[in-house]
Amino acid sequence: MIIPLDPDYIYEAVERALLEDLGRGDITSRSTIRTMARGTGSFLAKQDLVLAGIEVADAVFSWFDVGMQIQSTANDGNEIKAGKVFARASGDAQALLAAERTALNFLQHLSGIATKTKMFVDAIAGTGAYIADTRKTVPGLRMLEKYAVTCGGGRNHRMGLDDGVLIKDNHIALAGGIAEAVRRARETVGHLHKIEVETSNLAQVEEALKANADIIMLDNMTPELARQCVAVVKSSAPEERRALTEASGGITLDNVRTYAEAGVDLISIGAITHSAPAVDISFKIKIA
Secondary structure, eight states, X not given: XXXXXXXXXXXXXXXXXXXXXXXXXXXXXXXXXXXXXXXXXXXXXXXXXXXXXXXXXXHHHHHHXXXXXXXXXXXXXXXXXXXXXXXXXXXXXXHHHHHHHHHXXXXXXXXXXXXXXXXXXXXXXTSSOEEEOOSOXXXXXXXXXXXHHHHXXXXXXXXXXXXXXXXXXXXXXXHTSHHHHHHHHHHHSOTTXXXXXXXSSHXXXXXXXXXXXXXXXXXXXXXXXXXXXXXXXXXXXXXXXXXXXXXXXXOOXXXXXXXXXXXXXXXXXXXHHHSOOOOOEEEEEEEO
């Protein structure tokens, strides 16, 4: 399910981006395009892609003029074929030119994340596992990037450090072990917070199970070791009380299905946000 974006968050992100780009104004457009000239710009997909960020791009144009809105034939989450014009914007030609790069930056980046995510989602179709993101996001753009993941059919992991407890290797070392770290977390956090433990071997998985962790991360394990760990987890309790298993680390399009077939519940992949290439979209303007 695609999560909705907060309009205030969109406006703030767009305003920051435009102020960064505009500075004291678009001197090229002001000096070459006559005042009051009007134009229409068309967004063209130059490759197959999954769309994400059309509402954000719309907010870029609206920042200049609330009447200058994008008319789109596609919604976020739709697959668009190369060669298709999927949206248009009309209005003051100078404003269209000033908005162009920022609108494209958002669209290309977010659609790149959605497209990459969809590739992973398709790769594990039918296995019962699902793809999730991580906190490996561009600072200040996390909500937008995680939104793009949902446009590609993925799910969101933690939005931030306040969402849930994720006890990783450094926490374990500083707390004095998995059991002690989980015990302290149980005594501190509310009953609605889940507790996840990062493990790297079977012994740690068994320790996390004994500590009653809610989720067990199988970090940088081989698919075969992940399969063994899943078997141990599944034999530890009835399904309704069983810990969830999460594969993470070293996951690629070439091996993701093998991990899914090992029986894990979810697969978290940092690359869908931190390494997704921007898709190719052009914006061509004609005088109206």
